[in-house]
Amino acid sequence: xxxxxxxxxxxxxxxxxxxxxxxxxxxxxxxxxxxxxxxxxxxxxxxxxxxxxxxxxxxxxxxxxxxxxxxxxxxxxxxxxxxxxxxxxxxxxxxxxxxxxxxxxxxxxxxxxxxxxxxxxxxxxxxxxxxxxxxxxxxxxxxxxxxxxxxxxxxxx
Numbered sequence: 001x002x003x004x005x006x007x008x009x010x011x012x013x014x015x016x017x018x019x020x021x022x023x024x025x026x027x028x029x030x031x032x033x034x035x036x037x038x039x040x041x042x043x044x045x046x047x048x049x050x051x052x053x054x055x056x057x058x059x060x061x062x063x064x065x066x067x068x069x070x071x072x073x074x075x076x077x078x079x080x081x082x083x084x085x086x087x088x089x090x091x092x093x094x095x096x097x098x099x100x101x102x103x104x105x106x107x108x109x110x111x112x113x114x115x116x117x118x119x120x121x122x123x124x125x126x127x128x129x130x131x132x133x134x135x136x137x138x139x140x141x142x143x144x145x146x147x148x149x150x151x152x153x154x155x156x157x
Contacts, residue, residue, distance in 0.1 A: 003048055007033065008041055009151050012051070016148035019054045065111040067118050068143070071126065072104035072136040080131035081105060087129040093121045104136070 014026050024035035045051045060068065075084060081099055088094045088108060096109040112118040126135060
């Protein structure tokens with residue numbers, strides 16, 4: 001991580017585990033800096049593109065989206081990736097999509113209310129996109145791990 005130091009990594013590590021924490025609280029946790037220093041460091045990391053925003057963690061099931069599924073998407077040609085990605089962006093149920101190596105050209109994550117909604121999204125939206133040859137669907141039964149990368153790992157060894 002060129003351009004950032006141990007203090008920057010400490011700040012990021014704290015925020016990656018709790019994005020709502022105040023800069024003054026981060027300073028207290030670190031122990032040897034002020035809230036102003038944390039603010040300046042965060043501004044620098046935003047300008048560098050390391051920090052690109054913040055987001056809420058939502059329990060989709062409590063909002064009525066009981067199905068989390070992953071799709072392996074096969075394209076007719078790899079060169080269609082950009083076009084297909086643009087079409088996938090228009091589908092609200094698609095929350096993540098990755099250009100991948102291996103069996104699939106694209107691996108996507110979607111949320112649906114129930115199996116009927118999942119079928120409709122697959123049949124009426126995703127499989128109608130020009131360039132998609134076929135898909136494989138994997139329904140998640142339970143999320144076991146959801147955590148940020150431990151960016152202080154190297155310092156612990």
